[in-house]
Amino acid sequence: MTGFRYGVSLYSYTDDLGTVMTLDDAFDHVADTGATGLEILGETSVPLYPEPPAAWLDHWFAQLERYQLEPTNFACWVDTRIQLDRKLTVAEGAEQIALDLRLAHRLGFKFIRPKFGVIDYNLTPDPIWEGAVERNLDLAQALGIIILPEIHAPTPIHHPVTEGYIAFIERTGTRNFGLMLDTGIFQDRPLTAWGGGDIEAIRKDAPDMVNGIKVPVEHLDDIIRYVPFIQAKFHHVDEDLHDHQIPWERIVPRLKALGYAGYLSSEYEGVRDPWVAIEQVRRQHALIRRLEAEWEAQHA
Amino acid sequence: MLERSHIQSTGFRNVGPVGERTGFELRLRQANYRGTRLSLIEGVTITVDGVLYPAAHNLVRIGSRVYTPAELDAATETRLAVGEYMTVIVPRPGGLAPGVHWVESAIGYRHPYFPPAHQSAVARDARHATIVMA
Numbered sequence: 001m002t003g004f005r006y007g008v009s010l011y012s013y014t015d016d017l018g019t020v021m022t023l024d025d026a027f028d029h030v031a032d033t034g035a036t037g038l039e040i041l042g043e044t045s046v047p048l049y050p051e052p053p054a055a056w057l058d059h060w061f062a063q064l065e066r067y068q069l070e071p072t073n074f075a076c077w078v079d080t081r082i083q084l085d086r087k088l089t090v091a092e093g094a095e096q097i098a099l100d101l102r103l104a105h106r107l108g109f110k111f112i113r114p115k116f117g118v119i120d121y122n123l124t125p126d127p128i129w130e131g132a133v134e135r136n137l138d139l140a141q142a143l144g145i146i147i148l149p150e151i152h153a154p155t156p157i158h159h160p161v162t163e164g165y166i167a168f169i170e171r172t173g174t175r176n177f178g179l180m181l182d183t184g185i186f187q188d189r190p191l192t193a194w195g196g197g198d199i200e201a202i203r204k205d206a207p208d209m210v211n212g213i214k215v216p217v218e219h220l221d222d223i224i225r226y227v228p229f230i231q232a233k234f235h236h237v238d239e240d241l242h243d244h245q246i247p248w249e250r251i252v253p254r255l256k257a258l259g260y261a262g263y264l265s266s267e268y269e270g271v272r273d274p275w276v277a278i279e280q281v282r283r284q285h286a287l288i289r290r291l292e293a294e295w296e297a298q299h300a
Numbered sequence: 301m302l303e304r305s306h307i308q309s310t311g312f313r314n315v316g317p318v319g320e321r322t323g324f325e326l327r328l329r330q331a332n333y334r335g336t337r338l339s340l341i342e343g344v345t346i347t348v349d350g351v352l353y354p355a356a357h358n359l360v361r362i363g364s365r366v367y368t369p370a371e372l373d374a375a376t377e378t379r380l381a382v383g384e385y386m387t388v389i390v391p392r393p394g395g396l397a398p399g400v401h402w403v404e405s406a407i408g409y410r411h412p413y414f415p416p417a418h419q420s421a422v423a424r425d426a427r428h429a430t431i432v433m434a
């Protein structure tokens with residue numbers, strides 16, 4: 001039976017990186033969880049992005065070898081509202097994606113996640129997304145990379161944004177575009193801390209993000225065939241391996257029943273005190289591995 | 301490496317000739333989780349001991365280059381990396397008195413992937429910091 005693949009996004013170590021943790025430290029923490037996949041944010045972890053020094057590239061590949069990690073997803077951005085009064089054109093958006101595809105390929109990544117600017121509360125992407133991506137499908141195919149837009153709260157699975165991405169896949173027939181699912185959409189209890197910014201600000205402006213949009217896990221059935229990569233968003237796992245917001249006890253069996261065998265790449269977004277993320281990621285992996293083992297034992 | 305707070309102890313000092321100080325400057329750790337185009341930094345407001353110094357009058361130095369708010373908006377291909385700092389230069393004739401001050405910072409970031417009503421988000425910090433020399 002094919003199991004999940006376990007990875008960690010270095011987003012988990014936000015605020016630690018650059019204050020109490022180096023990229024080399026992060027390799028050690030990720031590898032020691034037993035994970036095999038490393039997800040990075042290009043603009044965060046690649047020095048002098050988008051043109052890293054040659055010596056850094058050498059060190060990058062040496063570290064991957066030393067820790068037996070494979071690059072998974074390369075997170076990048078299409079900053080559509082690039083200036084206060086100027087938006088990117090389709091050609092500029094396409095150029096940004098091409099740049100990130102090439103850099104991700106140089107570093108050995110198999111996925112990129114371009115985060116597009118949006119035009120409304122439901123995270124409808126700027127309309128340039130479609131042309132900007134379509135112009136890069138041949139390049140993505142040549143480089144062996146899948147471009148992943150993120151399905152992220154407050155956008156649920158059954159929603160025009162998600163349906164628009166699926167329609168694009170169906171229309172183009174591409175194998176180089178798929179959905180990245182962020183498990184924050186399944187959050188069903190309120191956040192008490194938010195590692196993405198000021199929780200009081202989102203409590204006031206975006207209560208959905210605090211309370212969770214509670215997407216039923218059964219909705220996975222309808223889109224899983226378009227999902228080659230999952231970002232395992234979470235905020236707090238306690239000493240009893242109980243997640244306070246994300247219902248892994250329902251998510252894991254559903255993914256197993258659907259035969260999902262891709263990555264679960266941890267994305268911790270909780271309290272940002274120094275070093276907390278290191279322990280939180282380990283707890284999440286212990287929790288998901290236990291649930292996966294239980295499911296497999298029941299279905300052996 | 302830098303202190304965890306956005307406001308850094310090191311770098312808080314008066315600027316301009318001794319006896320004729322023109323202001324003070326302050327280092328702020330890059331508070332966003334990703335290296336950020338300078339055009340996405342919408343300005344930095346500083347408050348010291350309750351006195352507000354609005355972003356429109358403050359300059360930002362990154363590396364050896366000094367930017368006005370309009371120059372930040374134009375700098376679409378220059379980034380402030382994670383783990384680095386910006387130096388905010390604040391005009392204040394005479395500078396600040398030596399000693400411990402209560403300093404507040406508010407960095408305006410534009411996040412194009414946030415809903416439009418929330419694209420401008422402010423990263424705030426506040427702490428004591430010390431001016432050593434007049």
